[in-house]
Amino acid sequence: MNRHFAAIVPSFIIERCTEAMNESAKTVNGFEDLEVFKRAYKVSLEIHSLSLNFPKHEQFAGLADQMRRASKGICANIAEGYGK
Secondary structure, eight states, X not given: OOHHHHHHSOHHHHHHHHHHHHHHHHHOOSGGGOHHHHHHHHHHHHHHHHHTTXXXXXXXXXXXXXXXXXXXXXXXXXXXXXXX
16 A cells, blocks of 8 residues: 555545455455346346337337347346456
8 A cells, every 4th residue: 555645544444445345346246246237137127028018019020129129238238348
């Protein structure tokens, strides 16, 4: 740690930040643990559910299908990005 930084910031703040970093590093075991993935997955399920109420002509060849694929793509991109 930089000595100048340690001289300015009280030690209890440094300790708390270190604890928080260690805590977060321990709790993320995969992309499923990321808050952004959890939220994207929840939104994806909501979009899928809502799109089922679209008119029949929109179900498979139109807007509903495109919305479902796009919402699943967000989750897939997060998972792929985590793996890199």
